[in-house]
Amino acid sequence: MAELSVLIVNYNTWGECAQAIRTLREHPPTRPDGAPMPFECIVVDNLSPRQPPAKIAAVEEQLRLLRDEQGDERAGQLIRHDENSGYSKGMNLAFRHSRGRWILVSNPDLIFGEGLISRLQRHLENDPKAGIVVPKGYWTDDFSGHLPPNTLPTLGNAWVEGFSHLSARARRRHARRLVDRWIDVWQAEAPIALPMMSGCLFLVERSFYESIGLFDERYPLYYEDADLSVKIRKAGRTITQVPDARLVHYVNRSGMSDTGTMMSRHDDSRVKYYRKWYGWPGEKWLAFTHWLIRTPKLARWRRVEPEAPFTDLGEGSEPPVIELPRSCERFLVLMSLDLRFFLAAGHFGSGDRWTPTAAAWRLFVHANFYFAVYDLSGGRREHLGVWRYHSLSHLGNAVPGSQPKAVEEQPT
Numbered sequence: 001m002a003e004l005s006v007l008i009v010n011y012n013t014w015g016e017c018a019q020a021i022r023t024l025r026e027h028p029p030t031r032p033d034g035a036p037m038p039f040e041c042i043v044v045d046n047l048s049p050r051q052p053p054a055k056i057a058a059v060e061e062q063l064r065l066l067r068d069e070q071g072d073e074r075a076g077q078l079i080r081h082d083e084n085s086g087y088s089k090g091m092n093l094a095f096r097h098s099r100g101r102w103i104l105v106s107n108p109d110l111i112f113g114e115g116l117i118s119r120l121q122r123h124l125e126n127d128p129k130a131g132i133v134v135p136k137g138y139w140t141d142d143f144s145g146h147l148p149p150n151t152l153p154t155l156g157n158a159w160v161e162g163f164s165h166l167s168a169r170a171r172r173r174h175a176r177r178l179v180d181r182w183i184d185v186w187q188a189e190a191p192i193a194l195p196m197m198s199g200c201l202f203l204v205e206r207s208f209y210e211s212i213g214l215f216d217e218r219y220p221l222y223y224e225d226a227d228l229s230v231k232i233r234k235a236g237r238t239i240t241q242v243p244d245a246r247l248v249h250y251v252n253r254s255g256m257s258d259t260g261t262m263m264s265r266h267d268d269s270r271v272k273y274y275r276k277w278y279g280w281p282g283e284k285w286l287a288f289t290h291w292l293i294r295t296p297k298l299a300r301w302r303r304v305e306p307e308a309p310f311t312d313l314g315e316g317s318e319p320p321v322i323e324l325p326r327s328c329e330r331f332l333v334l335m336s337l338d339l340r341f342f343l344a345a346g347h348f349g350s351g352d353r354w355t356p357t358a359a360a361w362r363l364f365v366h367a368n369f370y371f372a373v374y375d376l377s378g379g380r381r382e383h384l385g386v387w388r389y390h391s392l393s394h395l396g397n398a399v400p401g402s403q404p405k406a407v408e409e410q411p412t
Contacts, residue, residue, distance in 0.1 A: 001038065001072075001099055002038050002039050002040035002070075002072065002074070002075060002098075002099050002100045003029075003037050003038050003039065003100050003101055003102060004029050004037055004038075004039040004100045004101070004102040004103075004104060004117070004121075005039070005040050005041075005042060005095075005099060005100035005102070005103050005104065006039060006040065006041040006042070006104045006106055007042050007044075007091055007094035007095060007098060007104065007105050007106065008020065008021075008041065008042070008043045008044070008094070008106050008107070008108050009043075009044050009046055009087055009090035009091050009107075009108070010044065010045045010046065010048060010059075010108050011045070011046045011048050011084070012048045012049065013048075013108045013109050014048070014050070014055035014056055014058070014059055015055045015058070016108050016109040016110075016250065017043060017059050017108035018055065018058035018059045018061075018062050019111065020106065020107075020108050020109070020110055020111065020112065021041055021043075021059065021062035021063060021066065021076075022062050023111045023112040023113070024041060024066075024112045025062065025065060025066055025069065026112070027112045027113060027114045027115070027116060027117070028117070029102075029117040029118055030118045032122065032125065038070060038072070039070070039075070039100065040066075040070070040072065040074060040075040040076065040077070040098065040099065040100065041063065041066055041075070041076050042077045042079065042094040042097050042098055043059065043063065043077065043078050043079065043094070043108075044079045044081055044090040044091070044093050044094045045078065045079070045080050045081060046081050046083075046084045046085060046086070046087075046090045047080075047081055047082065047083055047084045059078060060078060062076070063076030063077065063078055074099070077097060079093065081093060085217075085220075086217070086219065086220035086221050086265065087199070087215075087219075087220075087221055087222075087224060088215035088216060088217045088218075088219050088220075088224040089215075089217045091105060091214075091215050092214050092215055095209075095214060098206075100206065101205065101206050102121060102124075102203060102204075102205060102206065103203070103204050103206050104120075104201070104202075104203050105199065105201065105202050105203075105204070106200070106201045107199070107200040107201065107249065109249065109250040109251070110200060110201060110247060110248060110249040110250065111141060111248040113246060113247070113248065115245070116245050116246065116247060117203070119135075119242055119244050120133045120134075120135060120203040120242055120245045121133075123191060123240065123242045123245075124203055124205065127191070127240065129237060129238050129240075130237060130238050130239075130240045131204065131208060131212075131232040131233075131235060131237025131238060131239060132197060132202045132204040132232060132237075132239055132240070133202065133203050133240050133241075133242050133245075134194070134197050134198065134201065134202045134203075134239065134240070134241050135201065135241070135242060135245035135246055135247040136241060136242075136243055136245065136246050136247065137149075137198065137200070137247050137249050138246060138248050138249070139248070139249060139250065139251055139345055139360075139363065140248070140357065140359045140363065141248045141359050142360075143248070144347055144356075144360055145335070145345050145346070145347055145356075145360050146182075146186045146345060146346040146347070146348075147198075147249060147251065147345060148178075148343055148344055148345065148346070149181070149182060149185045149194055149198075150194075150196040150197070150198050150225070150226070151178070151195075152195040152226060152229060152230075153223070153226050153270070153273060153274070155274075155278055155285055158274070158285060158286055158289045159289055160174050161174070161289070161293075161342065162289030162290070162292040162293055163292065164340070165292060165293050165301075165340075166298060166301040166302060167301075168305065171304070171340055172307060174342070175340065175341045175342065175372075178342065179334065179341075179374065179381070182344075182346060183332065183346075183376075185241065186346055186348075188241065188243050189243055190243060191240050191241065191242055191243065192240070192241050192243070193238045193240055193241075194239045194240070194241055195229070195233075195239070196225070196226055196229040196239065197228070197229050197232075197239045198225060199225030199228070200247075200249050200251075201247055201249070208235075211235070212228070212231040212232060213231065215227075215228060216228075216276075218272050218276075219269040219272060219273070220265040220268055220269055221261075221262065221265035221269060222265065222266045222269045222270070223266075223269035223272070223273040224269070226273055227276070227277075230277060250363065270286065271283060271286065274286040304339045306339055306370070306388070307372070307383065307385075307386050308385070308386075309325075309384075309385040309386075310385065310386045310387075310388070311385060311387045311388070312387075312388050313387055313388060313389040314389070314390065315389070315390035315391070315392055315401060316389075316390075316391075316392055317391075317392040317393045317398040317399075318393075319355045319356050319361045320355060320356070320371075320387070320389040320391075321353060321354075321355045322353060322354045322355065322371055322373065322387050323352065323353050324351075324352045324353060324354070324373060324384060324385075325384055325385065326352065326375075326384075327351055327352040328349075328350060328351065328352070328375045328376070328377050328384075329350060329376075329377035330348065330349075330350050330375075330376040330377055331348070331349055331350065331354070331373055331374060331375050331376055331377075331384070332346055332347070332348055332349075332374045332376055332381075333346070333347040333348075333349065333354050333372075333373050334371065334372040334373075334374075335347065335369060335370075335371055336369070336370050336371075336372075337367055337368065337369065337370070338370070339386075341372055344372070347360075354371075361393065361396075362395065362396045363395065364391045364393050364394070364395075365391065365394050365395060366391060366392065366393070366394040366399045367390075367391055368388060368389075368390050368391075369388070369389045369390075370386060370387070370388055371386065371387040372386050373385055373386075373387075
């Protein structure tokens with residue numbers, strides 16, 4: 001019988017899901033002695049509007065191969081949900097069909113690399129304080145681009161982000177604090193406790209997962225991972241990043257397929273999270289900070305200007321090249337769709353210029369990208385400038401030179 005259960009919720013990501021299962025089969029879990037560990041994969045489709053026969057057949061074929069390899073008719077299951085009930089309900093449905101002692105919650109838009117699962121599992125088996133374990137996240141398959149660790153939503157965080165929209169000084173101070181935390185997490189070479197996990201992939205023991213109540217199904221999309229993080233910490237356990245477990249996650253492919261539904265569900269979940277953990281004062285506080293961000297009365301205060309020095313690289317369908325003002329022993333490039341840099345990917349480098357790797361450039365979308373560079377030489381973190389580039393490449397394909405819609409906020 002399966003000892004580990006991999007749970008996946010799919011929504012319009014059939015191609016990515018097939019790839020995830022294929023890489024899961026290629027890099028399966030192992031027992032502590034290195035022997036193969038019996039496992040299963042349960043995919044729940046949340047009534048995807050897009051039903052491409054060839055891609056669905058690819059998912060079914062990968063699950064069939066998994067069943068054959070495991071010699072277990074239940075090792076690969078595709079469950080067609082009769083409603084788009086949200087990530088939490090879909091994941092809990094997958095859990096109800098699972099059998100393993102170990103539960104690996106996974107998005108479909110990722111790649112299982114060599115040793116990923118086993119490294120997570122060895123740590124969880126040997127660390128009694130760990131409630132769940134998570135990998136280091138990358139958005140490129142050459143591991144050149146780091147994904148930012150999530151920020152746990154609190155009343156203080158809501159106020160800081162709201163006020164930061166109105167004050168350039170507060171905005172830059174908040175961005176610097178985020179950068180400091182991100183660098184510490186990205187450079188960690190030992191296991192490190194995080195305030196919040198990402199729901200894209202984590203490993204948990206079944207009994208503990210059941211004891212904290214699984215995902216709260218009231219959240220239609222997003223904030224279910226924040227909610228679960230609070231429950232884990234209240235149970236006296238940690239959320240631990242295992243540094244040598246590296247995950248490639250092609251972020252938000254489901255959300256990009258239906259942005260209207262994504263944003264409305266994100267906003268709904270945000271209200272429910274603050275109401276649950278902070279009561280009516282939290283809900284009112286959230287409404288006030290939301291008003292600060294959205295009201296036309298304060299529009300002129302919310303105008304964001306790039307931090308000097310600023311360079312506009314124009315537009316193009318070739319990778320941008322950033323020329324630094326000096327050669328650096330080590331530097332960090334933050335890449336964001338938002339000029340505030342409250343959510344950004346990170347790339348480390350050295351020398352006097354930076355350009356995305358071929359693996360990274362293939363994943364650029366048609367949008368305005370902003371880059372902030374910090375000199376990290378000698379332990380310092382000195383801001384060198386901001387660059388803008390209008391990408392005319394979308395996932396490896398050139399697009400016409402039309403101006404893309406500005407991105408105000410990107411949910412995690």
